[in-house]
Amino acid sequence: MERYDVIVVGAGLAGLVAATEAVERGLSVCVVDQEGEQNLGGQAFWSLGGLFFIDSPEQRLMRVRDSLDLARQDWFGSAGFDRSEDHWPQRWAEAYLNFAAGEKREWLHRFGMRWFPVVGWAERGGALAHGHGNSVPRFHVTWGTGPGVLAPFAEKAKTMAASGRLTLRFRHRVDRLDITDGRVTGISGAVLATDPVQRGQQSSREVAGDFTIAAPAVIVSSGGIGGNQELVRRNWPVERLGTPPAGMVCGVPAHVDGRMLAITEMVGGTVINRDRMWHYTEGVKNHDPIWPDHGIRILPGPSSFWCDAHGNRLSAPAMPGFDTLGTLKMLGERGSGHSWFILTKAIIKKEFALSGSEQNPDLTGKNMRLLLKRLGKEPPGPVKAFMERGEDFAVRDTLEELVPAMNAISGDDRLDIGHIRHQIEARDREIENGFCKDVQVTAIHGARRYLGDRLMRTARPHRLLDPAMGPLIAVRLHVLTRKTLGGLHTDLEARVLDAAGAPVPGLYAAGEVAGFGGGGMHGYNALEGTFLGGCLFSGRVAGRKVLA
Numbered sequence: 001m002e003r004y005d006v007i008v009v010g011a012g013l014a015g016l017v018a019a020t021e022a023v024e025r026g027l028s029v030c031v032v033d034q035e036g037e038q039n040l041g042g043q044a045f046w047s048l049g050g051l052f053f054i055d056s057p058e059q060r061l062m063r064v065r066d067s068l069d070l071a072r073q074d075w076f077g078s079a080g081f082d083r084s085e086d087h088w089p090q091r092w093a094e095a096y097l098n099f100a101a102g103e104k105r106e107w108l109h110r111f112g113m114r115w116f117p118v119v120g121w122a123e124r125g126g127a128l129a130h131g132h133g134n135s136v137p138r139f140h141v142t143w144g145t146g147p148g149v150l151a152p153f154a155e156k157a158k159t160m161a162a163s164g165r166l167t168l169r170f171r172h173r174v175d176r177l178d179i180t181d182g183r184v185t186g187i188s189g190a191v192l193a194t195d196p197v198q199r200g201q202q203s204s205r206e207v208a209g210d211f212t213i214a215a216p217a218v219i220v221s222s223g224g225i226g227g228n229q230e231l232v233r234r235n236w237p238v239e240r241l242g243t244p245p246a247g248m249v250c251g252v253p254a255h256v257d258g259r260m261l262a263i264t265e266m267v268g269g270t271v272i273n274r275d276r277m278w279h280y281t282e283g284v285k286n287h288d289p290i291w292p293d294h295g296i297r298i299l300p301g302p303s304s305f306w307c308d309a310h311g312n313r314l315s316a317p318a319m320p321g322f323d324t325l326g327t328l329k330m331l332g333e334r335g336s337g338h339s340w341f342i343l344t345k346a347i348i349k350k351e352f353a354l355s356g357s358e359q360n361p362d363l364t365g366k367n368m369r370l371l372l373k374r375l376g377k378e379p380p381g382p383v384k385a386f387m388e389r390g391e392d393f394a395v396r397d398t399l400e401e402l403v404p405a406m407n408a409i410s411g412d413d414r415l416d417i418g419h420i421r422h423q424i425e426a427r428d429r430e431i432e433n434g435f436c437k438d439v440q441v442t443a444i445h446g447a448r449r450y451l452g453d454r455l456m457r458t459a460r461p462h463r464l465l466d467p468a469m470g471p472l473i474a475v476r477l478h479v480l481t482r483k484t485l486g487g488l489h490t491d492l493e494a495r496v497l498d499a500a501g502a503p504v505p506g507l508y509a510a511g512e513v514a515g516f517g518g519g520g521m522h523g524y525n526a527l528e529g530t531f532l533g534g535c536l537f538s539g540r541v542a543g544r545k546v547l548a
Contacts, residue, residue, distance in 0.1 A: 009220050014536075015222075015539065024543075040154055055101060092517035093517075093522075119140055123321070124322045127317050138529060186215050224487070228258050241325070269504050270498060273487070279324075305427060307339065311420050315439075340415075343464070343472075343473050405474065424464050428465055488519055508542050509542070516530070
């Protein structure tokens with residue numbers, strides 16, 4: 001039987017950080033993952049690489065004034081911690097904020113990471129100062145996107161493996177955590193048959209053998225539940241967000257299945273905040289899917305007209321880029337399984353970004369020449385591909401042509417041209433006026449006061465029905481499953497806690513499976529750029545504290 005000091009379950013970002021930190025302390029470490037080596041790094045590879053920093057040089061360059069106090073106000077106003085089990089999540093949130101305002105950037109900079117100088121303003125809130133949302137831009141896109149965040153830790157792990165200091169075991173599916181005298185002492189499971197699928201594709205579950213590996217400490221870093229729609233629906237907070245839509249698209253591969261949550265519970269670990277989750281409302285079906293139900297999230301600027309499946313405009317704070325879960329709640333209350341953006345070519349050219357490393361070849365490939373094309377007259381290539389090939393997109397010259405095309409996409413006749421025209425014309429009259437009562441139009445003008453948005457993310461305000469700005473574009477938007485905000489209950493040493501709040505001996509957790517720290521350091525809402533950061537931080541804590 002193989003024996004190590006530490007076993008790490010899951011070779012995603014959090015697992016790699018934890019493993020390499022533990023190896024640097026002189027511990028022998030084995031990392032196991034149910035997928036093949038081609039998936040090393042897990043979901044982080046597919047991300048846009050956004051990181052949350054506080055008072056960074058990039059913010060100051062963009063004339064953004066940020067502070068730890070302001071970030072704490074935003075975080076706790078968004079989190080809405082209100083449960084007795086939120087003690088450790090709140091402690092993790094405080095620790096993470098200090099990390100993001102302190103050594104986080106310098107630590108990652110030493111690994112060679114750099115960031116695009118225009119800081120993004122994600123999840124703006126749209127309510128009161130002490131409520132949800134980022135008061136200032138904090139979304140720092142890594143030069144190289146998700147692969148750029150992942151690369152230093154993946155390369156470090158490979159180097160350690162080549163020197164014999166770290167062992168990597170792929171296609172090893174953990175089915176049990178082994179217990180001896182009340183202590184976790186290893187793992188057991190199935191060796192899955194080799195399957196040379198491409199990264200992200202659904203792999204075979206054919207069993208080729210079994211295994212048992214022993215260690216006095218196990219770190220669970222197996223990710224969330226976003227690829228398992230059955231589990232998402234089972235945990236869906238109906239009382240808070242309404243009934244989940246009949247159809248959703250997946251923002252993560254099928255192997256993000258949540259299996260290790262139940263397996264960890266079987267040895268006494270507790271899961272808290274199961275109902276806290278983070279799903280986007282701006283998902284479109286990928287015209288070139290990699291995994292089942294593959295969806296891509298649109299990262300919108302503030303100008304698109306947004307209506308529900310019945311053609312009724314959404315009201316604040318449900319505006320593009322402002323309040324993710326507030327919009328999800330509104331759509332649920334309206335019984336709207338999907339929604340629509342209506343916009344112009346001028347808006348889509350400047351305001352549409354697509355989430356994911358593969359949808360941003362300029363940033364992922366660190367290609368300045370390609371990046372400069374974003375300033376041209378045409379939408380970026382990946383956006384244009386969706387306009388031409390995406391089943392959720394319709395492009396027409398007039399509203400009278402567009403609305404029937406929208407009805408054809410959804411397969412019904414719910415949308416009425418006259419009703420939509422009335423609402424868009426009302427919005428357009430506000431655009432033409434220097435004074436305004438329309439909250440979205442006010443938000444558009446506010447966004448353009450920020451240099452970064454004015455340069456790259458917010459189109460010049462104009463009438464949607466102005467032919468000079470056309471053609472008109474409609475986009476059907478699906479709910480897209482993504483992140484698990486609750487998870488395994490951990491203390492500040494990343495030890496998994498039992499029902500009485502005591503550590504389960506030998507058991508640790510990091511990353512999304514632990515709600516990015518504590519079992520849910522985001523509370524009910526996330527400020528964006530905090531998911532990769534939560535994996536980095538909790539993985540680092542676990543690797544530095546395991547067996548300490």
